[in-house]
Amino acid sequence: MISSFEGLNIYTKDTAALAAFYSEVLGIPIPFEGFGNYDGAKIGFDRGQPGIIIWDENKWGKHTTGVVNLVFSCSDLDETYVELRARGLQCEPPATMEYGGKEMNFRDLDGNGITLLQGAY
Numbered sequence: 001m002i003s004s005f006e007g008l009n010i011y012t013k014d015t016a017a018l019a020a021f022y023s024e025v026l027g028i029p030i031p032f033e034g035f036g037n038y039d040g041a042k043i044g045f046d047r048g049q050p051g052i053i054i055w056d057e058n059k060w061g062k063h064t065t066g067v068v069n070l071v072f073s074c075s076d077l078d079e080t081y082v083e084l085r086a087r088g089l090q091c092e093p094p095a096t097m098e099y100g101g102k103e104m105n106f107r108d109l110d111g112n113g114i115t116l117l118q119g120a121y
Contacts, residue, residue: 006050007042007044007050007051007052007053008052008053009052009053009055009063010053010054010064010110011054011056011057011060011062011063012054012056012110013056013058014109015034015039015041015054015055015056017109018109018110019033019054021109022043022052022054023043024087025087025088025089026089026114027083028043028044028072029043030043031043031045031047031051032051039055039056039060040053040055040056041053041054067111067112068112068113069114070113070115071114071115071117072117073117073118074117074118076118077094077102077117077118078094078102080104080116081093081104089106090106091104091105091106092105092106094118099119100119101118101119103115103116103117103118104116
């Protein structure tokens with residue numbers, strides 16, 4: 001039977017560039033750099049926890065049918081916004097949502113949606 005959630009696969013034509021975007025711009029660690037030449041890389045906060053696995057679609061094919069929306073939590077979204085803008089990310093400032101939390105939405109290099117969230121749904 002299923003025992004745990006490992007992660008989410010996304011596919012890109014430039015694995016190294018997409019991994020660098022998540023690592024260098026968003027500050028998310030890369031606990032697993034793949035099988036050489038960035039055939040795949042796992043981004044996440046610990047190798048033993050679920051993460052996002054980025055695969056080279058030139059080698060492995062494109063196994064997803066469209067873009068996804070990834071959600072990450074932040075303790076201070078206003079501060080995170082300032083830090084990300086300083087790293088060159090072009091995005092709108094955070095907005096307070098109907099449910100009371102704050103969100104900031106933008107896209108990665110391949111068009112996948114990213115939501116940064118402060119506060120629970």
